[in-house]
Amino acid sequence: MDFNQPVKNIKGIGAKREAILKEHGILAVKDLLNIFPKKYIDRSNFLSVENFDDTEPGTIKAKIEKISSNQFMKGRQSFFTLKANWQDILVNIRIFNQPYLRKILRLNESYYFYGTLKKENGQYKMINPQFVLSRDPASFFEFEPVYPLISCLPSKSLARMIREILSHDLWVPADLPKKIRDDNQLCTKAEAYRKIHLPKNFNDAEIGIQRFKFDEALKINMGIFQSRNLNQISDVELSYFNGLDIFLNSLPFELTLSQDRIIREITAEMKSKSVINRLIQGDVGSGKTVIAVAIACLLAQNGYQIAYMAPTEILARQHYQTFCNFLKNSGISISLLTGSVKESEKKSILKALAEGEISIIIGTHALIQEHVDYYNLGLIITDEQHRFGVRQKGQLFLKGKNPHTLVMSATPIPRTLALILYGDLTLSVVNDKPAGRKAIKTHCYNEKKLPQIYEFVKEEIKKGNQAYVICPFVEFSENMENISDIATVYENLKSDFEPQIKVGYLHGKMSAEDKTNSITSFRDGKISVLVATSIIEVGIDVANANTIVILNAERFGLAQLHQLRGRVGRGESQSWCFLVTNATNEDTIERMRIIVNHHEGSEIAEADLKLRGPGDYFGYKQHGLPQMQFLDPITDLSIIEETKKTAQLLLASGEQEMMICADDILHSFYESVNEIALN
Ligand code: ADP
Ligand code: MG
Numbered sequence: 001m002d003f004n005q006p007v008k009n010i011k012g013i014g015a016k017r018e019a020i021l022k023e024h025g026i027l028a029v030k031d032l033l034n035i036f037p038k039k040y041i042d043r044s045n046f047l048s049v050e051n052f053d054d055t056e057p058g059t060i061k062a063k064i065e066k067i068s069s070n071q072f073m074k075g076r077q078s079f080f081t082l083k084a085n086w087q088d089i090l091v092n093i094r095i096f097n098q099p100y101l102r103k104i105l106r107l108n109e110s111y112y113f114y115g116t117l118k119k120e121n122g123q124y125k126m127i128n129p130q131f132v133l134s135r136d137p138a139s140f141f142e143f144e145p146v147y148p149l150i151s152c153l154p155s156k157s158l159a160r161m162i163r164e165i166l167s168h169d170l171w172v173p174a175d176l177p178k179k180i181r182d183d184n185q186l187c188t189k190a191e192a193y194r195k196i197h198l199p200k201n202f203n204d205a206e207i208g209i210q211r212f213k214f215d216e217a218l219k220i221n222m223g224i225f226q227s228r229n230l231n232q233i234s235d236v237e238l239s240y241f242n243g244l245d246i247f248l249n250s251l252p253f254e255l256t257l258s259q260d261r262i263i264r265e266i267t268a269e270m271k272s273k274s275v276i277n278r279l280i281q282g283d284v285g286s287g288k289t290v291i292a293v294a295i296a297c298l299l300a301q302n303g304y305q306i307a308y309m310a311p312t313e314i315l316a317r318q319h320y321q322t323f324c325n326f327l328k329n330s331g332i333s334i335s336l337l338t339g340s341v342k343e344s345e346k347k348s349i350l351k352a353l354a355e356g357e358i359s360i361i362i363g364t365h366a367l368i369q370e371h372v373d374y375y376n377l378g379l380i381i382t383d384e385q386h387r388f389g390v391r392q393k394g395q396l397f398l399k400g401k402n403p404h405t406l407v408m409s410a411t412p413i414p415r416t417l418a419l420i421l422y423g424d425l426t427l428s429v430v431n432d433k434p435a436g437r438k439a440i441k442t443h444c445y446n447e448k449k450l451p452q453i454y455e456f457v458k459e460e461i462k463k464g465n466q467a468y469v470i471c472p473f474v475e476f477s478e479n480m481e482n483i484s485d486i487a488t489v490y491e492n493l494k495s496d497f498e499p500q501i502k503v504g505y506l507h508g509k510m511s512a513e514d515k516t517n518s519i520t521s522f523r524d525g526k527i528s529v530l531v532a533t534s535i536i537e538v539g540i541d542v543a544n545a546n547t548i549v550i551l552n553a554e555r556f557g558l559a560q561l562h563q564l565r566g567r568v569g570r571g572e573s574q575s576w577c578f579l580v581t582n583a584t585n586e587d588t589i590e591r592m593r594i595i596v597n598h599h600e601g602s603e604i605a606e607a608d609l610k611l612r613g614p615g616d617y618f619g620y621k622q623h624g625l626p627q628m629q630f631l632d633p634i635t636d637l638s639i640i641e642e643t644k645k646t647a648q649l650l651l652a653s654g655e656q657e658m659m660i661c662a663d664d665i666l667h668s669f670y671e672s673v674n675e676i677a678l679n
Helices: 015-021 029-033 155-164 176-183 189-196 202-226 244-251 259-272 289-299 315-326 343-354 390-399 415-422 445-460 486-497 512-523 560-567 586-595 603-614 614-618 637-653 656-678
Strands: 037-041 058-067 077-086 089-096 109-115 118-120 123-127 130-133 144-146 277-282 305-308 332-337 361-363 377-383 404-409 426-429 441-445 465-468 503-505 531-533 545-549 576-580
Touching: 015 089, 029 155, 058 089, 077 202, 089 109, 118 259, 123 189, 123 305, 130 305, 130 426, 176 637, 189 202, 202 343, 202 512, 202 637, 202 656, 244 259, 244 289, 259 277, 259 289, 259 426, 277 289, 289 315, 289 404, 305 315, 315 361, 315 512, 315 576, 361 404, 441 445, 445 465, 445 486, 445 545, 445 576, 486 531, 503 512, 545 560, 560 586, 560 603, 586 603, 637 656
Parallel strands: 089 123, 277 404, 277 426, 305 361, 305 377, 332 361, 377 404, 441 576, 465 531, 465 545, 503 531, 545 576
Antiparallel strands: 037 144, 058 077, 058 109, 077 089, 109 130, 118 123
16 A cells, blocks of 8 residues: 555545544545554553552453442442452452443453552452453454544544555655665664554564654754754864953953863864854853853954844843953954844944954844845854744854854753754753852742732842842733732832832833833842843843742743742842742642752753653744654653764765655655744
């Protein structure tokens, strides 16, 4: 049977079924085959009396010694009970709402019962098991795939259709060439479908799953390689290094060991002329920016341009400020280019950029627009890269001649995922913090405590510190009555704190100008309390702020809470974080507990991953990468690394079979990436 045949050619699929399938985008044989079992039922899993897991179903062989009459409960519910002898243990088997089974089950006969066995108060119980007469087991012990529900199509119907397809020979186009399969000990794709849909046992299914994992990893690697320049030699040539030392010596603080190490590593790599692709990952407040400034300084002093692309205008402005401060005596020209820069000003910036008069340009997406030309772009720095799609990265890359790339990220991601997301990026971890930083004292309180918390805030401000108050929403909304909003909180705080203490606010709905004014007033100390949404979550750096109050803390995820808390603890004074919530559900309590007790981003990420599961945690869609059905980014690291070689082999090969296969894989990569872009 051909992979691409329409489903109506399958025996048993009439017009009605065809229509249902079509609604779900299932048009061809391959679409059906690509619905994978979500689990398998293995009735050959026999339970043992000494040792059974009461969460996993299994089979027991037991002889029925007693059948009760059918009893009715409230409503239309009914049940009857069997007493069955399992190795001299009496098991109570209760069968609900199927009175007709009383006539089918026979006294003094042995059956295989498949279900979840529980032991409660010394009594063994099983509810609604599947069963078969022990002398007539027939297909009872066959491994059975369970499919996800598609509309009104039960798993069993899907299984039947797929079984029908696989009863024929299957032809799958553009399979991996034999050499690649042999080298990696993989079965053919047709075999993989057979193994995954009709396995004899778990090991069998695993053979299929391994093949699909390999394909998935290969697809991601090929997509990444393809969208990246494979030329590893940089056109950027450096000859002057003294300026970097002068810059580093001018800093008002000692570099941390990590900062020093990473700056040196990057410089050494640049000397060797290879194109640098580095992910600089460090917890909030670990001091990543100085690394970027140092490397930018080095490039600028060697006559190259540097583009720093930030995800938001606020951050772009802040980085601009930081760069200007650090480099104020260096003579390096720095400009800011964002969407809200005036047209006339923009024109002159673009001109200066194209003519090479600007060395460092900092901005938002404005930096990658078509009409932005660079004189000689040598380094691209992107911030919190996960907010940019795969494509946008490529666009900036094309504006230079093999420029270097540095990616700054505070999101602790396992090495595996870093590889998937960034392909051949080298990972540099900033794993220490500037000296003298104290752990942020974190407490979780009920809203009733707010007056006391605000009194505390006032005291801190009297000592010369500043504070953030975070609300989930900007405006009051009727159906969110109990959720804090900026407008209300701002008004309340104003009447409580002013005139002695000035209060300001910051949220995403303000104009760029108002936002800048707010953040500048806060930075300059004209405002002492900033009421804000999670807009301040990434990157805002005001070392004098030492207290953050997070209202309705239950509304924020773990990573977000950690990022928010990271806005304080940036100076040397003791910092405080108050999580305020009335929620009492377990999930919230657990999250608050994690934030209160853990201070390392990596620990919080790990806990978050456990709570949410990999799919949700990594937000594949947000990363602009295809969802992984088979790969587990935590445990499948080796597969992802192994497939890199194969990806390169396929892309470089001139052999026809290899090329066809490569085209097919790239096609499906771009298809999945496009799908995501449309969402
Ligand atoms: P992040 O890693 O979150 O981007 P930043 O680069 O914004 O952190 O640094 C946080 C604060 O620490 C900034 O105010 C920065 O100037 C300061 N800082 C950076 N490195 C050091 C250091 N080695 N010693 C003291 N303070 C430092
Ligand atoms: Mg930062």
